[in-house]
Amino acid sequence: xxxxxxxxxxxxxxxxxxxxxxxxxxxxxxxxxxxxxxxxxxxxxxxxxxxxxxxxxxxxxxxxxxxxxxxxxxxxxxxxxxxxxxxxxxxxxxxxxxxxxxxxxxxxxxxxxxxxxxxxxxxxxxxxxxxxxxxxxxxxxxxxxxxxxxxxxxxxxxxxxxxxxxxxxxxxxxxxxxxxxxxxxxxxxxxxxxxxxxxxxxxxxxxxxxxxxxxxxxxxxxxxxxxxxxxxxxxxxxxxxxxxxxxxxxxxxxxxxxxxxxxxxxxxxxxxxxxxxxxxxxxxxxxxxxxxxxxxxxxxxxxxxxxxxxxxxxxxxxxxxxxxxxxxxxxxxxxxxxxx
Numbered sequence: 001x002x003x004x005x006x007x008x009x010x011x012x013x014x015x016x017x018x019x020x021x022x023x024x025x026x027x028x029x030x031x032x033x034x035x036x037x038x039x040x041x042x043x044x045x046x047x048x049x050x051x052x053x054x055x056x057x058x059x060x061x062x063x064x065x066x067x068x069x070x071x072x073x074x075x076x077x078x079x080x081x082x083x084x085x086x087x088x089x090x091x092x093x094x095x096x097x098x099x100x101x102x103x104x105x106x107x108x109x110x111x112x113x114x115x116x117x118x119x120x121x122x123x124x125x126x127x128x129x130x131x132x133x134x135x136x137x138x139x140x141x142x143x144x145x146x147x148x149x150x151x152x153x154x155x156x157x158x159x160x161x162x163x164x165x166x167x168x169x170x171x172x173x174x175x176x177x178x179x180x181x182x183x184x185x186x187x188x189x190x191x192x193x194x195x196x197x198x199x200x201x202x203x204x205x206x207x208x209x210x211x212x213x214x215x216x217x218x219x220x221x222x223x224x225x226x227x228x229x230x231x232x233x234x235x236x237x238x239x240x241x242x243x244x245x246x247x248x249x250x251x252x253x254x255x256x257x258x259x260x261x262x263x264x265x266x267x268x269x270x271x272x273x274x275x276x277x278x279x280x281x282x283x284x285x286x287x288x289x290x291x292x293x294x295x296x297x298x299x300x301x302x303x304x305x306x307x308x309x310x311x312x313x314x315x316x317x318x319x320x321x322x323x324x325x326x327x328x329x330x331x332x333x334x335x336x337x338x339x340x
Contacts, residue, residue: 004102005039005102005105005106005109006098006102006273008027008039009039009041009048009102011027012025012026012027012039012040012041013041013046016041016043016046017046019043021043021044022043022044023042023043024040024041024042024043024049024051025040025041025043026038026039026040026041026049026051027039027040029109029113030109030113033112033113033115034115034116034117034118034121035052035053035054035112035115035118035121036052036053037050037051037052037053037109037112037113038050038051039051039105042091047091047092047093048091048092048098048101048102049089049090049091050089050090050091050105050108050109051087051088051089051090052087052088052090052108052112052121052125053081053085053086053087053088054085054086054087054088054118054121054122054125055084055085055086055118055119056077056083056084056085056086058119058121058122059075059086059122060122060126064126065126067133071090071091071092071093071097071101071104072090072091072093073088073089073090073091073129074088074089074091075087075088075089076089088125090105090108090129096141097141099141099273099274100136100141100271100273100274102273103271103272103273103274104132107128107132107266108125108128108129111124111125111128112124112125135266135269138269139269143269143271143274143277143278144268144269144270144274144277144278146281148268148269149240149278149281150198150199150200150230150232150283151196151198152240152268152269152270153198153230153240153243153283154196154197154198154226154228154230155177155179155186155187155196155198155268156240156243156244156247157228157243157285158186158187158194158196158226158228159173159177159247160243160246160247160250162226162328162332163176163187163332163335164247164250164251165336167253167254167257169336170251170254170256170257171254171256171257171260173257174251174257174260174261174264175260176188176189176335177260177264179196179268180263180264180265180267180268181264181267184211184213184214184219185214185220185223188220189335190221190335191220191221191222192221192222192224192331192334192335193220193221193222193223193224194224194225194226194331194335195214195215195223195224195225195226196225196226196228197225197226197227197228198228198229198230199227199228199229199230199318200229200230200231200232205229205317205318205319206315206316206317206318207225207227207315207316207318207321208313208314208315209299209300209312209313209314209315209316210313211311211312211313212300212301212302212304212305212310212311212312213301213302215293215297215299215300215301216299216301216302217293217294217297218301222292222334223292223293223294224290224291224292224293224326224331225290225291225293225321226288226289226290226291226328227287227288227289227290227291227318227321228285228287228288229285229286229287229288229318230283230284230285230286231283231284231286232281232282232283233281233282233283233284234280234281234282235280235282236281236282236283236284237282238282238283238284239278239279239280239281239282239283240270240275240278240281240283241275241278241279242282244265244270244275247261248261288328289318289321289322289325290325290326290327290328290331291321291322291324291325291326292324292326292331293324294324295324297321297324298316298317298320298321299316300312300314
């Protein structure tokens with residue numbers, strides 16, 4: 001098992017400070033893996049590095065090498081292995097990126113150490129880097145916004161409290177969590193679709209709708225909205241990291257479900273190294289409702305719009321939605337019948 005990147009880099013930085021000159025101080029990771037990987041620090045600036053050796057015949061073109069703000073990827077052809085191998089050098093260009101760089105390197109390491117075919121190494125490495133590039137474009141390096149934190153909390157709350165049943169169904173239940181995949185809805189199980197809307201508790205609560213298709217029930221079989229009203233409370237125990245930990249404890253016995261969960265967290269923009277940012281704010285659930293979208297449910301759809309109008313965002317009143325409340329147990333039973 002890999003030592004925590006931050007701790008290993010810390011050891012290398014301490015050692016590098018005792019040595020004069022320039023160069024790279026590095027330590028090998030996973031000697032038994034199909035690929036050769038190192039953590040390193042670049043003297044004299046002590047920039048943090050991840051190094052990966054790969055056959056020269058598999059080097060990508062310059063256009064295939066992803067670029068991202070705060071990180072740099074170069075290819076070096078030097079040293080004893082230069083005739084047959086090259087080294088990818090991934091570096092953090094600013095210490096403010098070290099937190100996220102650590103998470104990225106951990107993810108790269110976990111993916112590459114499971115690779116048993118040398119010809120797949122470069123492909124997996126570049127695919128993961130492209131995913132991280134998209135992550136930085138969507139989320140940045142400072143973690144989730146308050147609104148994004150509440151939204152993720154709502155989806156995880158629905159998952160843990162109402163959806164997960166027994167270990168034998170965890171894989172199917174986790175595969176229905178489609179929100180992190182940038183789909184139109186948060187959960188989809190056959191003909192049943194659930195959109196989770198989380199808001200802060202106050203009078204005249206409103207649900208924010210992201211498009212004219214999001215509440216169009218004609219595009220799916222059965223469309224439901226789960227409304228969760230939260231009151232943020234400083235230093236309350238029910239935080240986003242606590243909910244993540246609770247779900248990990250539930251899912252840990254089913255590897256496929258746990259793996260899907262971890263991938264979904266990353267797609268959502270949640271990193272463990274940034275969990276400290278979310279510890280201060282906890283949540284108290286004030287109210288929850290399940291609405292069925294049908295008939296005169298308040299919403300706008302494509303058929304309501306004049307030609308040339310689209311890409312709408314709008315809000316609807318929770319009070320008006322309450323005319324369409326449906327027992328949550330009926331929705332869960334419908335989902336499980338479809339899953340059986």
